[in-house]
Amino acid sequence: MKHLALAGALTAITLAGAGSALAAPSVERGDYLVNTIMGCGNCHTPMGPNGPEMDKALGGRLVEDNAAFKAISSNITPGGAVAKWSDAELAKAIREGIRPDGSLIGPPMPFEVYKGISDTDLASIVMYLRTVPAVTNDPGKSEYRIPLPPAYGPPITSVADVPEGVTVEYGAYLAGPLGHCTVCHTPFDKNGMAQFDTLLGAGGNEFHGPWGTSITANITPTGLGHYSDAELKAVLTTGKRPDGSMLLPPMPVATTAAMTSDDIDALILYMRSLPPKDTPTPQ
Ligand code: HEC
């Protein structure tokens, strides 16, 4: 009996120890994710002539109007439709792209990578979104002229946390599921899907806007080999190359500039680890 009781006590201690080592969701983490690496506001905050209108942060706006779709991002503050959704419903919308009524959320919200958001981070994002000021804004409805798939993949029950640190693994998590760097920086196929399996990081996608045309950089060692780590870090945190040229939109420089030093280092480690690829000629 004595032995059994001792074993039980030890198990309890071990479990408590393991529990406290696990990340717990928090508003602070959600704030960091939404406002830096994930850059939800880059699509969801209205743009005025002087840049993002922060008094209407996350209130929704016209994101893209092209042949395939007119995409209008939703008001995701407590002033929008999401206010009536449960936390689980909001989480499913963000990670799987499915609203409570079963309808699919359209592009360019990057669901091909958001399916990899960990449970804890997803809970933090939802917690934070519930705390932002309610914005009264109806940005209107998107129109998709292309058929949307029935879903972005099989239902997701759980995604494990990736331990934070200056590691290739955490860099990959930042660059993929959180930051969707890989989506913009991997050549799209004819259907607008990033060709992760064959051309991860090879760049070459064109973006048009008031800045003219920008082409996403090759972020494999083929494209970034000429930078030292310090130079690459400065490019990401200042938006300026060593030759003085500024990075054009939609490269989310405000987002990378606000990230922690360790997270930038992890991104750099990850980009250095990618198999070198040549940028294909755009079709
Ligand atoms: C690249 C642009 C882009 C990014 C980045 C983005 N979104 Fe979206 N989001 C959209 C668009 C566009 C829609 C509307 C799509 C539609 O109408 O089907 C949308 C819709 C949504 C919806 C559905 C709301 C509703 O009322 O139907 C939620 C929730 C959402 N986004 C949350 C987020 C969160 C949280 C983030 C950051 C973690 C984020 N989005 C990042 C473009 C983006």
Ligand code: HEC
């Ligand atoms: C919405 C699309 C988009 C996203 C998301 C994005 N980028 Fe970019 N990125 C671009 C474009 C476009 C350029 C080229 C800008 C130019 O030509 O001035 C660029 C340029 C760069 C460069 C500069 C390379 C050089 O030529 O000097 C680096 C490095 C880079 N991105 C890394 C990243 C990382 C890391 C992330 C994720 C944190 C990221 N990008 C997310 C679109 C994007």
